[in-house]
Amino acid sequence: MDVVLVRWPDESQRRERIAADRQPRLLLVDQGADPPFGVDPLEDWVRVPASEVDVQVRMATLAARARTGATPLLDVDGVLRVGSLWVSLPPVEGRLTRALIDRFGAVVSRDILSRAGWPDGAPGRNALDVHVLRLRRRLEGVQLAIRTVRSRGYLLEPGCAAARGEA
Amino acid sequence: MDVVLVRWPDESQRRERIAADRQPRLLLVDQGADPPFGVDPLEDWVRVPASEVDVQVRMATLAARARTGATPLLDVDGVLRVGSLWVSLPPVEGRLTRALIDRFGAVVSRDILSRAGWPDGAPGRNALDVHVLRLRRRLEGVQLAIRTVRSRGYLLEPGCAAARGEA
DNA sequence: GCGCACCGTTCACGGCCACGAAACGTGCAC
DNA sequence: GTGCACGTTTCGTGGCCGTGAACGGTGCGC
Numbered sequence: 001m002d003v004v005l006v007r008w009p010d011e012s013q014r015r016e017r018i019a020a021d022r023q024p025r026l027l028l029v030d031q032g033a034d035p036p037f038g039v040d041p042l043e044d045w046v047r048v049p050a051s052e053v054d055v056q057v058r059m060a061t062l063a064a065r066a067r068t069g070a071t072p073l074l075d076v077d078g079v080l081r082v083g084s085l086w087v088s089l090p091p092v093e094g095r096l097t098r099a100l101i102d103r104f105g106a107v108v109s110r111d112i113l114s115r116a117g118w119p120d121g122a123p124g125r126n127a128l129d130v131h132v133l134r135l136r137r138r139l140e141g142v143q144l145a146i147r148t149v150r151s152r153g154y155l156l157e158p159g160c161a162a163a164r165g166e167a
Numbered sequence: 168m169d170v171v172l173v174r175w176p177d178e179s180q181r182r183e184r185i186a187a188d189r190q191p192r193l194l195l196v197d198q199g200a201d202p203p204f205g206v207d208p209l210e211d212w213v214r215v216p217a218s219e220v221d222v223q224v225r226m227a228t229l230a231a232r233a234r235t236g237a238t239p240l241l242d243v244d245g246v247l248r249v250g251s252l253w254v255s256l257p258p259v260e261g262r263l264t265r266a267l268i269d270r271f272g273a274v275v276s277r278d279i280l281s282r283a284g285w286p287d288g289a290p291g292r293n294a295l296d297v298h299v300l301r302l303r304r305r306l307e308g309v310q311l312a313i314r315t316v317r318s319r320g321y322l323l324e325p326g327c328a329a330a331r332g333e334a
Numbered sequence: 335g336c337g338c339a340c341c342g343t344t345c346a347c348g349g350c351c352a353c354g355a356a357a358c359g360t361g362c363a364c
Numbered sequence: 365g366t367g368c369a370c371g372t373t374t375c376g377t378g379g380c381c382g383t384g385a386a387c388g389g390t391g392c393g394c
Contacts, residue, residue: 035224039231041208047221054214057202064206090369107244107255127371129353134370149255150352150379152244257380290382296342297382317390318341 024062100156109153191229267323276320
């Protein structure tokens with residue numbers, strides 16, 4: 001996702017719109033203006049005029065943060081895209097993945113997954129386990145990991161390589 | 168938690184030690200040096216010389232991020248989140264942790280913990296000790312520590328980085 | 335001083351259950 | 365046929381949790 005440049009304080013309401021969209025942004029702070037205050041890691045600011053390299057580094061940092069926090073995208077054809085990587089998912093695994101992405105980073109119960117994967121009623125009890133296993137293998141290729149939360153469900157999160165910031 | 172000022176690139180290895188402790192830090196970047204690159208939201212940098220207000224704002228931002236990131240949060244699925252780290256807690260340990268978080272930083276008596284962990288009546292006397300032991304090990308992974316207050320109870324506090332600062 | 339009760343820490347063990355993983359079979363599409 | 369998607373069976377592994385027991389520090393009574 002691209003980093004947006006915003007003049008501060010001139011474009012302060014544009015900043016709020018962009019923040020609501022959770023887009024990374026770099027505020028260009030006018031001489032004499034007070035810099036903005038906020039805890040959002042997707043926002044940074046720089047006092048203008050600034051050297052080219054300083055601006056570039058801040059933008060790159062914001063972009064990297066956005067990348068590690070970005071949620072994967074599953075299109076209607078069953079293609080899962082994460083950054084520049086992608087895999088195609090068979091029907092059942094696609095539906096499971098959609099349920100996991102809807103609550104990306106949070107626990108999804110086996111029950112919800114079961115209903116998501118088989119809307120017309122689940123097959124045997126172990127079918128879900130096996131499909132999670134196969135889905136895990138497939139998701140390694142796009143740097144996603146399914147973590148087990150015992151007796152509660154599963155959770156989708158960025159894989160270890162992605163967490164380290166490797167592209 | 169206080170923000171540490173580090174000269175860059177002179178004190179680069181000090182920076183790494185502080186980063187390992189998850190302490191917020193502001194790097195003072197020398198004229199002519201390349202600014203550092205990293206995704207850690209607890210790190211920021213400023214090109215020296217800089218105006219007083221700029222440095223103050225960056226330090227305040229880092230301090231605010233450290234505060235919000237260091238406060239543990241236990242969600243309904245038994246997942247304990249501290250900043251970007253998390254662990255899943257089994258039922259008994261989850262209930263103990265909830266009682267400890269409700270009085271974060273203060274002493275919680277063994278009696279209250281016992282009732283919190285086993286609402287339907289506690290098992291043997293040793294059960295609480297053993298669960299506290301196991302909970303301690305688990306919480307190391309999210310930088311939290313359970314301290315014993317002899318004959319009073321236990322208290323939960325931020326882990327090693329903060330402890331080093333206090334001692 | 336000594337012994338002793340109290341309190342807390344840690345380990346080892348066993349039962350139970352959730353989950354992981356391999357192997358196999360079926361059916362479908364190309 | 366060949367390959368893939370999918371479901372089932374079966375077995376192994378490891379987590380959760382309570383118990384018992386050994387060990388050590390602290391403070392008290394004598």
